[in-house]
Amino acid sequence: MTYCLTIKTDQGIVFASDSRTNAGVDQVSTFSKMHTFEVAASRAFCLLSSGNLATTQAVLRQIRRDNDMASDTCLNNAQDMAEAAEYIGSLSRAEQRKHSSRGDDSFNPEASFILGGQLADRQHQIYLVYPEGNYIVATEQTPFLQIGELKYGKPILDRIISKDLSLELAARCALVSMDSTIRSNLTVGPPVELLIYKAGSLKFGERLVLQEENPYFHQLRQAWQEGLKATFDRLPDVPFSRPAVHLVDVKGDQ
Amino acid sequence: MTYCLTIKTDQGIVFASDSRTNAGVDQVSTFSKMHTFEVAASRAFCLLSSGNLATTQAVLRQIRRDNDMASDTCLNNAQDMAEAAEYIGSLSRAEQRKHSSRGDDSFNPEASFILGGQLADRQHQIYLVYPEGNYIVATEQTPFLQIGELKYGKPILDRIISKDLSLELAARCALVSMDSTIRSNLTVGPPVELLIYKAGSLKFGERLVLQEENPYFHQLRQAWQEGLKATFDRLPDVPFSRPAVHLVDVKGDQ
Numbered sequence: 001m002t003y004c005l006t007i008k009t010d011q012g013i014v015f016a017s018d019s020r021t022n023a024g025v026d027q028v029s030t031f032s033k034m035h036t037f038e039v040a041a042s043r044a045f046c047l048l049s050s051g052n053l054a055t056t057q058a059v060l061r062q063i064r065r066d067n068d069m070a071s072d073t074c075l076n077n078a079q080d081m082a083e084a085a086e087y088i089g090s091l092s093r094a095e096q097r098k099h100s101s102r103g104d105d106s107f108n109p110e111a112s113f114i115l116g117g118q119l120a121d122r123q124h125q126i127y128l129v130y131p132e133g134n135y136i137v138a139t140e141q142t143p144f145l146q147i148g149e150l151k152y153g154k155p156i157l158d159r160i161i162s163k164d165l166s167l168e169l170a171a172r173c174a175l176v177s178m179d180s181t182i183r184s185n186l187t188v189g190p191p192v193e194l195l196i197y198k199a200g201s202l203k204f205g206e207r208l209v210l211q212e213e214n215p216y217f218h219q220l221r222q223a224w225q226e227g228l229k230a231t232f233d234r235l236p237d238v239p240f241s242r243p244a245v246h247l248v249d250v251k252g253d254q
Numbered sequence: 255m256t257y258c259l260t261i262k263t264d265q266g267i268v269f270a271s272d273s274r275t276n277a278g279v280d281q282v283s284t285f286s287k288m289h290t291f292e293v294a295a296s297r298a299f300c301l302l303s304s305g306n307l308a309t310t311q312a313v314l315r316q317i318r319r320d321n322d323m324a325s326d327t328c329l330n331n332a333q334d335m336a337e338a339a340e341y342i343g344s345l346s347r348a349e350q351r352k353h354s355s356r357g358d359d360s361f362n363p364e365a366s367f368i369l370g371g372q373l374a375d376r377q378h379q380i381y382l383v384y385p386e387g388n389y390i391v392a393t394e395q396t397p398f399l400q401i402g403e404l405k406y407g408k409p410i411l412d413r414i415i416s417k418d419l420s421l422e423l424a425a426r427c428a429l430v431s432m433d434s435t436i437r438s439n440l441t442v443g444p445p446v447e448l449l450i451y452k453a454g455s456l457k458f459g460e461r462l463v464l465q466e467e468n469p470y471f472h473q474l475r476q477a478w479q480e481g482l483k484a485t486f487d488r489l490p491d492v493p494f495s496r497p498a499v500h501l502v503d504v505k506g507d508q
Contacts, residue, residue, distance in 0.1 A: 151405030155434035159482055171492045180409035196494070206494050216493045227485025228413055235477050238425045239470045240450070240460050 001187035002148035004033055004048035005177060006114045006126045007170045008138050009163050013116045013124055013197040015046050016174040018148075018182065020189035021053050034193045035060055036204050037067070037075050043119045044202050045075055045084065046195060050148040051111030051131065058095045059088065059111065081125045082137070085115050089133030096131065112147040117197065124199045152184040153177035167196050172220070175210075179221050192217070255441035256402035258287055258302035259431060260368045260380045261424045262392050263417050267370045267378055267451040269300050270428040272402075272436065274443035275307050288447045289314055290458050291321070291329050297373045298456050299329055299338065300449060304402040305365030305385065312349045313342065313365065335379045336391070339369050343387030350385065366401040371451065378453045406438040407431035421450050426474070429464075433475050446471070 004017040017033040031053065037045045047063075049056035066074035078084035096109040110131035118124040128145045129135045138145050143163045146154065160173045171194060181188045194208040210217040258271040271287040285307065291299045301317075303310035320328035332338035350363040364385035372378040382399045383389045392399050397417045400408065414427045425448060435442045448462040464471040 151438070152409050154438045155406050155409070156482070158438050159479060160486060168492060169486070172486065172489050175492070176486070176489075184405070184408045184412050194492070208492070208494065216490065219490050223489050224485065225413060227488065228410070228482075231478065231481025231485055232414060232423070232426065232430070234481065235426050235430075236470065236473050238422060238429070238448070238462070240462065 001185065002033060002050040003146070003150065003153060003178060003181045003185075003188045004050055004114055004148055005144060005146045005150070005153065005157070005174055006048065006116050006138075007144045007157070007161055007165075007174060008116070008124065008126045009143060009161075009165050009167060009170050010199070011167045012199040012201075013046075013126060014167060014170045014174050015048060015114075015116060015193075015195040015197070016171075016178055017048050017193050018178060018188045019191050019193065020187060022187055028189075030189075030191070032193060034195060034207070036195070036207075037063070037117075038203055039076055041120065041202055043076070043078075043117065044197065044204055045115060045117035046197065046204065047088070048114040048116075048147065049111060050113070052096075052109045054099070055092065055095050055109050055111040056113075059091045059113075062091050062095075063088070078119075080119060080122060081115065081117070081127060082135075085127040085129050085135040085137075086133075088113055088115060089129045089135055092129065092131065093133040114145050114147055118199065118202060120202060124197065149181055149185050149188050153181040156180060167198065171196060175217070175220055176224055179217075179224065190217075255439065256287060256304040257400070257404065257407060257432060257435045257439075257442045258304055258368055258402055259398060259400045259404070259407065259411070259428055260300075260302065260370045260392075261398045261411070261415055261419075261428060262370070262378065262380045263397060263415075263419050263421060263424050264453070265421045266453040266455075267300075267380060268421060268424045268428050269302060269368075269370060269447075269449040269451070270425075270432055271302050271447050272432060272442045273445050273447065274441060276441055282443075284443075284445070286447060288449060288461070290449070290461075291317070291371075292457055293330055295374065295456055297330070297332075297371065298451065298458055299369060299371035300451065300458065301342070302368040302370075302401065303365060304367070306350075306363045308353070309346065309349050309363050309365040310367075313345045313367075316345050316349075317342070332373075334373060334376060335369065335371070335381055336389075339381040339383050339389040339391075340387075342367055342369060343383045343389055346383065346385065347387040368399050368401055372453065372456060374456060378451065403435055403439050403442050407435040410434060421452065425450060429471070429474055430478055433471075433478065444471075 007014040019030045022028040035047045067076045099109045113129040116126040126138045190212040192210045196205045261268040273284045276282040289301045353363045367383040370380040380392045444466045446464045450459045
């Protein structure tokens, strides 16, 4: 499994991904799931991938091939982000169709992608491309997208993320969400890759690759854990046998 | 969907459940998923249920019927908790078999249960009964069990719960886990029911039924949200362009 997430704020975009792939517990490997495509002063895209590794690798190979050949339809020529998402969806569908007729229910060629970035003179955007090839764009109300093992890390995003958050805080939140997922699910694992895109820059900043023993990642996890425990200890007591509690019969509808 | 969880500590057991049932978004109702069975000075059981409501209601009816008739196999006569879990599993399987031959893939009669409690002179225990009728018991390493929409609320349990936690703190943690799930998933909803069992007591304490607007529940959620935000703001800065960060090529296996 995989966990990738992307947060879009007014200041830019934060990308984060784990690096574990597995096909059964005895086939566990490490692969980067974060891929960037830049054309100087014209466009910058980052693609996060989840699902069948053969499908995602084939899609990436085709993206590079189309770019190299300057095909009519390629990331370098896409007129806008929606066209780029549509293009990735069609590559993914084509690749899945090649392998889906094996008649074996345990085989699943599906893959999902998050595409984020910016074209010159356009807004920065993030898109989620489903295995079926269709796609959605993040909105101001829910300015993040996730693929893979997404439920463990969603509550902290729901609580913290808003579009006016700084990129620094959004990046911290992405790492906490990733850490919660890694702790609760063995199929998501380090190194964690973290990349920040500043709106309008048309180029990506430094990519952090955080191994489990990375001092900063360790320090962050420890500070979070201690902060949670301290918060927890300060929560109000459960009011058993206090008159303020409403005791309601829940048998009827309401 | 549903979210139920049970935490076993040295001091006793905490039970928590939501009350939302839905079959599609236009068939949403409120049903209690928490059911207690007590025989004075002999045994106290609490059963939490998740899955097909017709199945879980039929299982509960049969449990009550068997108890009333003092059948050879019933909760009141079970020699130990494992026998009680086995009994519930067999009732659940029998009920599912009645309805599983409709040949309609969209229909799912499956149900899961958590059984917790104590028999006189035995240890208090918690068991999870799968739809297939088999069951597991919680261990000291992972002293909680969940059924239903369990992933959103798992990270906080993984971080906080240990067997030496007080029942009071375990109850707070159950409510936070429930709140995280309710915020992130529309199919889990209040009222939240909370019940505490003190080891050795052979009877249940007061059951709290917390509506969304319950003052304590509101206060707890607000304190948690504020504590998280404050913790978050104090986390160490992401060390972009600091020499201490390890930049590692993740292309090779490791």
